[in-house]
Each structure stands twice: as C-alpha cells, then as structure tokens.
Amino acid sequence: MRALSRYSDVVLNLLVAVAISLVVNFSYLLLVLVEQSSETTSSGGPGHEQRVWERRDEGRLAVHADGYGYLVYAGGDSVYVPPQNLRWLGLEDGDRIRADIRPSRRSGGHPVLKEVRTRNGEEFDYSRLYNRPSQWTELLLQLLFYLFMSFVLLTILTDSHRRYSMRRYIRSCLWSCVAAVVLYCVAPVTEWHSGRVVLNFMSGRMFDYMLLLKCSFALVVSLLYSRLYVLISQRQLVEVENERLKNENLTTRYNMLVGQINPHFFFNSLNSLAMLVREKHDQKALTYIDQLSYTFRYIIQNGQSTLITLGEELKFAEAYSYLFKIRYADKLYFDIEVDSDYLCWRLPALSLQPLIGNAVKHNTITRSNPLHVSIRVEDGRLVVSNPLRPKLEPEPSTGIGLENLRNRWLLITGRDIEIDDSDGTFTVRLPLEPPAAR
The missing domain is CATH 3.30.565.10 (Histidine kinase-like ATPase, C-terminal domain)
Incomplete structure (x- = not known):
C-alpha cells in the first residue's frame, strides 16, 4: 500500500510538472508558430518575386521592447527588422548594420531587412548560423528542462506530507529554493555568437532575466501547489485517522468489557x-x-x-x-x-x-x-x-x-x-x- 501511494505521488508530480513546463514555455511555443507563419507569409508563396537592393550606408539598430527593431539611418530613413531576424542572426540593440533590404508588402510600409552584409564594420558570417539548433530543438530542450526542474521541486516539497510538521515543510521549501538556484545555473541556453547550446554558468552572462523569470515562475507554482497538496493530504489523513479511531474505539470497548x-x-x-x-x-x-x-x-x-x-x-x-x-x-x-x-x-x-x-x-x-x-x-x-x-x-x-x-x-x-x-x-x-x- 505504501509503495502504491509513492507511485501515485510520482505520477501526480509528473503530470503537474508537465503542466508547469507547458505554461512556462507557452509564449516561446507561440512565438515559434507565429514566426513560422510570418516567414511563410513574407515569402509570398511559390513563384512570388520581390525586388531586393543593397544600401551601402550603415544604419544603427534600435530594438523595441516588443521584440522587433528598426535600422535607423543618418538621413532619417528606417528599415523594419522582424523579431525572427533579430533572434536568428543574434542582432543586438546599437549594432551598426549594412544590409540588403526589400520593399514592404503593405503599401506605405517600412522597407524590411532582407540580408545583413556587415555588422559593426565586420563582414557578417552566415556560416555560424548553420551550427545553431533549430527552434523546435530549442523548444524541446526548454520543455524537457522545465519538466525536470518542476518534477524535482515537487518531489522535494510533497515528500514532507508523510511526516508533516511546519518545521519539516519549511526545510523542504528551503531545499527546493537551493535546488532551483542549482538548476538555474545548469539551465541550457543558446549562445548568440556561436549558436551552441551550453549550460547557463558557461554562457558568460549568468543573469538572464528571461531565464530567471521562468525559473522563478516554476518555483512559485511548485511552492503553491505543494502547500495545497500538503493541506489536502493532511485533511485526508485526519479523516482516515478519525475513522480508524472510531473503529478502534468500538473494538477497544468490546475487548474491555469482555476482559473485565x-x-x-x-x-x-x-x-x-x-x-x-x-x-x-x-x-x-x-x-x-x-x-x-x-x-x-x-x-x-x-x-x-x-x-x-x-x-x-x-x-x-x-x-x-x-x-x-x-x-x-x-x-x-x-x-x-x-x-x-x-x-x-x-x-x-x-x-x-x-x-x-x-x-x-x-x-x-x-x-x-x-x-x-x-x-x-x-x-x-x-x-x-x-x-x-x-x-x-x-x-x-x-x-x-x-x-x-x-x-x-x-x-x-x-x-x-x-x-x-x-x-x-x-x-x-x-x-x-x-x-x-x-
């Protein structure tokens, strides 16, 4: 019976961990789908040709908070840079870019960046981009990592309900925070300059606000769920114990009278x-x-x-x-x-x-x-x-x-x-x- 209870706890924690991982990566999944749809739309389909020309002067990249950017030129002209280009090419705010551009599909719209020629005075190397994992591979890594992280946190937190005490529960919360910090350090991230997937502590910049936000969300949800889980488990244990004591009371009274x-x-x-x-x-x-x-x-x-x-x-x-x-x-x-x-x-x-x-x-x-x-x-x-x-x-x-x-x-x-x-x-x-x- 105890082994069955532990097995059910593991299955329940795994299901909740899957839900947390999907919620954490929902925006990323949505972004991948939108970008693919945008790429399909912008290509215009088979047989659609668009005029492309090269601007020989450099524009300075200004990245908007919503993820897209503009190349702003000295004459006041601006070129739209889609979010997928920023992510795929690893462009950053303030970069000096010389690029090929194409006209917008919408009448009166900004021209759109087509291909980067130079970046900050150096020729842009497209060969490194082919070493990058695909967006679906990155998404799979993210899903698996947050699934593992949530499962570890839930296992630590829900184990305290078997011999529950407030001191034991607080200790489990502290251990889960330690585990979250360790997992944050070993989270898989993609280097923008090399395209390699590395551990966070090897990436050269430990503070990644988006990664920190996701890990914090997984930790908070795990803490809230574990508290609710412990309270429900304690209530069930009290009900079971009350029934056991009632039965034991009847048996005890009977044995007492028979013995006396x-x-x-x-x-x-x-x-x-x-x-x-x-x-x-x-x-x-x-x-x-x-x-x-x-x-x-x-x-x-x-x-x-x-x-x-x-x-x-x-x-x-x-x-x-x-x-x-x-x-x-x-x-x-x-x-x-x-x-x-x-x-x-x-x-x-x-x-x-x-x-x-x-x-x-x-x-x-x-x-x-x-x-x-x-x-x-x-x-x-x-x-x-x-x-x-x-x-x-x-x-x-x-x-x-x-x-x-x-x-x-x-x-x-x-x-x-x-x-x-x-x-x-x-x-x-x-x-x-x-x-x-x-």
Missing part, C-alpha cells in the same frame, strides 16, 4: 464467596457480596463512559481489590495514598481494573513474600506500581490489556501513558485531566 467480566474472574469470585459461607464468616460474606455487586454494577454502568472522577475510580478499585484480598488473605495489600485535592480530577473509566488484574495475574503471591500494589498521585499523574516477582510458570499473556488501556487514553484524552518495568518494579503513570471548569 471474564468467566475466570467470576468463577473465582464465587469460589471465594462459597469459602466464606462454608467457614460461616457471615459478615465477611455479606461484605463480599456487596463489593462484588458494586464491582459488576460499576463495570456495566461505566463501560461506555469516557471520563470519570478519580474519587469514583478509587472507590471501584477498593471494591475490586477487596475481592482479591479475600482470595489472597494476608498475602496481598493495596496501598492507596491520594490527596483529597485530586479526587475531582478525571481519567477514563475502568483504568485501574486491568492494572490491578495484571499485578495479581503475573506475580508470585505468598504469605512469606506478600505483594504490595501502590496507587498514588505524583505531579498530576496517577501512578500504579508493584514489585516484579514473575511466577515460576508464567500465565499466558497477549498484552491486549495494556494496549487497550493506552489506546483508550489516546482516544479520550489525547495523551499517552508511561509504562516502566526497570529496577525490579513495574510502574504505569497515567496523566490525569484537571476538573472541568464550572
């Missing part, structure tokens, strides 16, 4: 009662019946309860422990020392029952070596402890009792219990809830 009213304990209680009757301990027998009745009534009435006061739980513990003390006469003692200020503090009902039962079940109890179970409060926590004296033939144990207790505590209070079996003592610390404000 088990036939073995019931039969032992009846055997102890029968012993008191046979030995004619009438008063003890009546007290035993009262305590047994109170124990089962408490279990049945509070089996579905969430929180109950410590005073009520201790009263149940006294009744429950009395049943064991009759069975283990002068061999089992319960030392309950709780300040009266804590009696109104709350805890999940029936928390002491499995702890008392486990202490009796798993330890050796003899007259020469009696077992003392301590119940006290320390720093707002109910502490139940007993010395570890394993039986020679240990009772079978599944560990369900303590696991159920821990799960119930997390479900009801949101806090965990502490279990410690070091130094020859088994200790369980249960964090109490302060009394509800009235």
Whole structure:
C-alpha cells in the first residue's frame, strides 16, 4: 500500500510538472508558430518575386521592447527588422548594420531587412548560423528542462506530507529554493555568437532575466501547489485517522468489557464467596457480596463512559481489590495514598481494573513474600506500581490489556501513558485531566 501511494505521488508530480513546463514555455511555443507563419507569409508563396537592393550606408539598430527593431539611418530613413531576424542572426540593440533590404508588402510600409552584409564594420558570417539548433530543438530542450526542474521541486516539497510538521515543510521549501538556484545555473541556453547550446554558468552572462523569470515562475507554482497538496493530504489523513479511531474505539470497548467480566474472574469470585459461607464468616460474606455487586454494577454502568472522577475510580478499585484480598488473605495489600485535592480530577473509566488484574495475574503471591500494589498521585499523574516477582510458570499473556488501556487514553484524552518495568518494579503513570471548569 505504501509503495502504491509513492507511485501515485510520482505520477501526480509528473503530470503537474508537465503542466508547469507547458505554461512556462507557452509564449516561446507561440512565438515559434507565429514566426513560422510570418516567414511563410513574407515569402509570398511559390513563384512570388520581390525586388531586393543593397544600401551601402550603415544604419544603427534600435530594438523595441516588443521584440522587433528598426535600422535607423543618418538621413532619417528606417528599415523594419522582424523579431525572427533579430533572434536568428543574434542582432543586438546599437549594432551598426549594412544590409540588403526589400520593399514592404503593405503599401506605405517600412522597407524590411532582407540580408545583413556587415555588422559593426565586420563582414557578417552566415556560416555560424548553420551550427545553431533549430527552434523546435530549442523548444524541446526548454520543455524537457522545465519538466525536470518542476518534477524535482515537487518531489522535494510533497515528500514532507508523510511526516508533516511546519518545521519539516519549511526545510523542504528551503531545499527546493537551493535546488532551483542549482538548476538555474545548469539551465541550457543558446549562445548568440556561436549558436551552441551550453549550460547557463558557461554562457558568460549568468543573469538572464528571461531565464530567471521562468525559473522563478516554476518555483512559485511548485511552492503553491505543494502547500495545497500538503493541506489536502493532511485533511485526508485526519479523516482516515478519525475513522480508524472510531473503529478502534468500538473494538477497544468490546475487548474491555469482555476482559473485565471474564468467566475466570467470576468463577473465582464465587469460589471465594462459597469459602466464606462454608467457614460461616457471615459478615465477611455479606461484605463480599456487596463489593462484588458494586464491582459488576460499576463495570456495566461505566463501560461506555469516557471520563470519570478519580474519587469514583478509587472507590471501584477498593471494591475490586477487596475481592482479591479475600482470595489472597494476608498475602496481598493495596496501598492507596491520594490527596483529597485530586479526587475531582478525571481519567477514563475502568483504568485501574486491568492494572490491578495484571499485578495479581503475573506475580508470585505468598504469605512469606506478600505483594504490595501502590496507587498514588505524583505531579498530576496517577501512578500504579508493584514489585516484579514473575511466577515460576508464567500465565499466558497477549498484552491486549495494556494496549487497550493506552489506546483508550489516546482516544479520550489525547495523551499517552508511561509504562516502566526497570529496577525490579513495574510502574504505569497515567496523566490525569484537571476538573472541568464550572
């Protein structure tokens, strides 16, 4: 299931990376299509001839912000330079150009640059242009680069949702920024003077505002998407966890009731009662019946309860422990020392029952070596402890009792219990809830 989840994350990140790459390069793709259309239109189709003439004087190139330019001559004349010529020939603002020109197809329009003869006093070398990659090749490189960049950034950012914390998410954002800087440095760019595709840091001019704008856009979109992705994932995890806790709560309650009213304990209680009757301990027998009745009534009435006061739980513990003390006469003692200020503090009902039962079940109890179970409060926590004296033939144990207790505590209070079996003592610390404000 975890491998399937990771696979779905990779596929989703890849699809989003494709979308980001297409959006980043949309203007470039559109420009390629427009330029091709413009070239087809300007050629006039097969059989169309246009007059071309050479101007022997030089004009200075002025590049407009929208991508096209004009050759401005000393006499005030101007020649239109299409965007595709600027890009293909690598012309820059301020260049001195001597060129062949052709008339405009539109009546009254500016003449159009046809072929460059010299640039800045040097003969223009057209042979270098044939080493340039085609515009479609450049577009493919751009698409693949931004696809890879977006996928890397998304992988870094969305990985934090598995063990989410704000600190972990911020760290992922910082790492994604570092990755974006590194990828910006190794982005493929085309040198205007040689036509070669090189890495950005080898191009001689690290600051390319268009490349920086595209990389920044990919980073920002990745950050926004990852934040949205993490929030949605966290919401789904909360819903799944709530369902799991609901199911676990029903199972825990069922196991709790089954474990607490088990036939073995019931039969032992009846055997102890029968012993008191046979030995004619009438008063003890009546007290035993009262305590047994109170124990089962408490279990049945509070089996579905969430929180109950410590005073009520201790009263149940006294009744429950009395049943064991009759069975283990002068061999089992319960030392309950709780300040009266804590009696109104709350805890999940029936928390002491499995702890008392486990202490009796798993330890050796003899007259020469009696077992003392301590119940006290320390720093707002109910502490139940007993010395570890394993039986020679240990009772079978599944560990369900303590696991159920821990799960119930997390479900009801949101806090965990502490279990410690070091130094020859088994200790369980249960964090109490302060009394509800009235």
